Amino acid sequence: MPANPKYLNPKFSHRLATITAAIFGGLLVTLSFHFALAVWFDQVTVIITSTFTAFILWVVLMMLAFMAKNGLKIWGIYLLVTLIFSLITYLGLPS
Template sequence: MPANKKYLTNSKVQRIAKFVTGFLGGYLVAMSFYLAIGAWVNTVNVMITSTFTAFLLWVVLFIGAYLGESIWKVLGGYLLITCLFLAIMYAGTNM
């Protein structure tokens, strides 16, 4: 059964923006999350754990970019969360 046309995105720019936001934004959020954790606890254990779980987190964030109504809200959220994690990492390395 084909998808209902009213739910599909007609704009190619919107499709490309969702893909790039999901791909790069999801990667930045996932990696900054593990860097923030690594600044506060044993870095070796976090990096070993992140090799297995960062991919799962990235996939969830990649799909999340397609579920949002506005790509700008998703992109802003991903950038805000990345900056928050980087601030936590910065605070953990300078203490």
């Protein structure tokens, strides 16, 4: 059964933005989140648990990106969240 055309986005740029946001943006958010956890908490524990939680978080972020109507908007959200987690990581590093 084919998809209903009214739910498909006909513009190639929006599809490309959604796909890249799902794959690369979700990965950026996932990695920056786990880096921030590793800086503030026990690194060994975070590394062990991140083998499972990183994949789960990445899949959830991919699904959220595909549910969004605008790929550029989700890219902006993912980059903002990555910047926040990177700032948290930077503030937690020892001087």
